[in-house]
Amino acid sequence: MPALTPSExxxxxxxxxxxxxxxxxxxxxxxxxxDGATMEDIAVRAGVSKQTxxxxxxxxxxxxxxIVLSTTDDMDALVGLIADRxxxxxxxxxxxxxxxxxxxxxxxEPRVLRLRRLVISSADRFPEIATAxxxxxxxxxxxxxxxxxxxxxxxxLLAVDDPAIAAEHFVGMLFxxxxxxxxxxxxxxxxxxxxxxxxARSAARAFMNAYGVRRKEPRGDSNRTx
Amino acid sequence: MPALTPSExxxxxxxxxxxxxxxxxxxxxxxxxxDGATMEDIAVRAGVSKQTxxxxxxxxxxxxxxIVLSTTDDMDALVGLIADRxxxxxxxxxxxxxxxxxxxxxxxEPRVLRLRRLVISSADRFPEIATAxxxxxxxxxxxxxxxxxxxxxxxxLLAVDDPAIAAEHFVGMLFxxxxxxxxxxxxxxxxxxxxxxxxARSAARAFMNAYGVRRKEPRGDSNRTx
Numbered sequence: 001m002p003a004l005t006p007s008e009x010x011x012x013x014x015x016x017x018x019x020x021x022x023x024x025x026x027x028x029x030x031x032x033x034x035d036g037a038t039m040e041d042i043a044v045r046a047g048v049s050k051q052t053x054x055x056x057x058x059x060x061x062x063x064x065x066x067i068v069l070s071t072t073d074d075m076d077a078l079v080g081l082i083a084d085r086x087x088x089x090x091x092x093x094x095x096x097x098x099x100x101x102x103x104x105x106x107x108x109e110p111r112v113l114r115l116r117r118l119v120i121s122s123a124d125r126f127p128e129i130a131t132a133x134x135x136x137x138x139x140x141x142x143x144x145x146x147x148x149x150x151x152x153x154x155x156x157l158l159a160v161d162d163p164a165i166a167a168e169h170f171v172g173m174l175f176x177x178x179x180x181x182x183x184x185x186x187x188x189x190x191x192x193x194x195x196x197x198x199x200a201r202s203a204a205r206a207f208m209n210a211y212g213v214r215r216k217e218p219r220g221d222s223n224r225t226x
Numbered sequence: 227m228p229a230l231t232p233s234e235x236x237x238x239x240x241x242x243x244x245x246x247x248x249x250x251x252x253x254x255x256x257x258x259x260x261d262g263a264t265m266e267d268i269a270v271r272a273g274v275s276k277q278t279x280x281x282x283x284x285x286x287x288x289x290x291x292x293i294v295l296s297t298t299d300d301m302d303a304l305v306g307l308i309a310d311r312x313x314x315x316x317x318x319x320x321x322x323x324x325x326x327x328x329x330x331x332x333x334x335e336p337r338v339l340r341l342r343r344l345v346i347s348s349a350d351r352f353p354e355i356a357t358a359x360x361x362x363x364x365x366x367x368x369x370x371x372x373x374x375x376x377x378x379x380x381x382x383l384l385a386v387d388d389p390a391i392a393a394e395h396f397v398g399m400l401f402x403x404x405x406x407x408x409x410x411x412x413x414x415x416x417x418x419x420x421x422x423x424x425x426a427r428s429a430a431r432a433f434m435n436a437y438g439v440r441r442k443e444p445r446g447d448s449n450r451t452x
Contacts, residue, residue, distance in 0.1 A: 120346050120347065120409045121347035123343065123409065123410055127411070130409075134407065162428075165428055168399075169428075169432045172399040172401070172402030173398040174398070175398070176394070176398030176402040181360065184360035185360055202388075203395065203398075206392075206395045206437070209437070211432070211435070214440075
């Protein structure tokens with residue numbers, strides 16, 4: 001189907017077209033998989049010629065790499081949020097619960113789950129794309145968390161020996177079951193049968209039980225981190 | 227290449243042949259993916275005719291379902307081990323550390339990781355196979371863990387309100403980082419750069435910090451579960 005935009009201004013900016021092709025490509029790759037996706041389909045969905053798609057993205061593999069890695073840009077906002085929210089907190093449990101819920105909602109977006117499955121599926125063939133996605137996306141948030149946990153430990157609001165491991169444990173309690181269940185049983189199954197806010201709160205609380213200072217038993221030495 | 231077994235006894239048991247075809251199929255599916263695998267290749271590797279493969283497994287999809295689900299049989303041993311090891315323990319931290327290490331080693335086997343990636347890749351196309359794999363495999367171990375955690379709570383060796391959630395948090399801290407990192411960055415990368423025993427121990431200890439009774443602060447009420 002050709003694009004239905006006959007009265008569109010003749011001079012769309014190249015940046016905008018770039019974004020539109022990328023957006024169309026995400027839709028096609030998610031719907032058809034890497035092998036099923038064609039540059040033709042992507043061109044049709046973007047309302048441009050196939051030639052234009054090639055001009056912007058060289059070939060299918062480049063386009064795939066570009067759309068996968070472009071999603072890691074969203075991570076900047078998340079990383080900023082972690083630092084903001086956690087570094088100035090006076091109530092780590094409450095703010096961690098809030099952050100956990102936002103994280104979980106973000107990762108459980110059907111589109112994000114589909115992209116995740118697609119990247120895992122293609123990790124054998126394009127290991128550098130999958131590795132870059134993991135490192136530039138997920139691991140960046142993990143480092144931001146670790147930095148914030150260290151800051152909270154410095155303020156004696158957390159008791160962590162190794163903030164990187166504490167960050168891993170936090171995301172593990174939060175994500176392992178929902179995300180993996182979705183990987184195997186379908187994008188909507190877990191979110192449809194669970195209250196993500198409750199799941200997030202329970203992970204945040206277990207984390208604070210493991211790594212919080214022991215406020216309930218205020219004995220001199222137990223409020224101090226090692 | 228024809229099978230190089232001219233002097234093979236004419237009467238191999240059908241069960242044994244079944245297992246051999248299955249074993250060959252696992253190798254071919256893991257190496258070539260679902261689409262790349264052919265019944266021909268599987269027959270050659272198993273040293274039987276293509277007709278024999280079809281006689282045992284009807285078609286490629288059936289064979290794939292069979293080999294994926296056959297791996298969940300290994301779960302029986304693991305489930306038995308969980309019950310055994312945890313139900314009679316007098317030292318939950320030590321036994322949980324031991325169990326964590328065994329679990330992690332099992333899931334981080336390159337062959338298991340490859341199968342996991344293959345099942346995730348095919349979850350869109352064969353949702354019932356992926357769902358069955360998750361439920362018959364992983365979720366069975368999860369339920370066994372929850373049952374054992376409840377038994378430990380009854381013996382006042384753990385403080386858990388909801389043993390199912392505690393089990394989810396335990397496996398989350400243990401698996402999320404290693405398994406996901408392997409999904410994206412390759413089967414050997416994480417295991418080659420991390421000491422799995424240390425990772426397991428740290429998860430078990432964080433779990434005991436979150437869910438153990440507070441032995442270090444032996445005040446009357448803190449040793450009792452809610």
